[in-house]
Amino acid sequence: MxxxxxxxxxxxxxxxxxxxxxxxxMPEPGYVYVLTNPEFPSLLKIGRTTRAPEVRAQELSSHTGVPFPYVVRYSRWFSDHQAAERYVHTVFADKRVRGKEFFRADLDEVIAVIEEYQPHMRERASDRRRFPxxxxxxxxxxxx
Incomplete structure (x- = not known):
């Protein structure tokens, strides 16, 4: 009872x-990752996952239209990976390819932006309201 x-x-x-x-x-912890693929040498895939980035890369590589596997070039754990990814995507918006998670950007530059991200940077009018x-x-x- x-x-x-x-x-x-x-x-x-x-x-x-x-x-x-x-x-x-609610903020959700996870990784922001950067993947590359030898088939698309000028593109970086910047995404997020709650699992290990290697698992996500393997999952993306298993599609029949992808002849070579994705390689994890960088990943970082965040307490709010959605906000961190959104921040990075905003910084590189002018380098985005066809509105997807692919960008024509320099890998070192992307890594630097991911490393500089701090949670207070997520506060924008366009963000969905978030709660601790x-x-x-x-x-x-x-x-x-």
């Missing part, structure tokens, strides 16, 4: 909090 009540409470807390927060997004975890707990307490 006790576990059923606590389960119901947790479910209600989740539902009320989601309604209250609306479009807010402690605020989520605070809002949940108010909702109930």
């Amino acid at each position: 006790q576990s059923r009540q606590s389960s119901h409470f947790a479910t209600q807390l989740y539902i009320r909090t989601r309604r209250k927060l609306g479009g807010l997004v 975890f402690w605020r989520l707990v605070w809002v949940a307490a108010i909702v109930l």
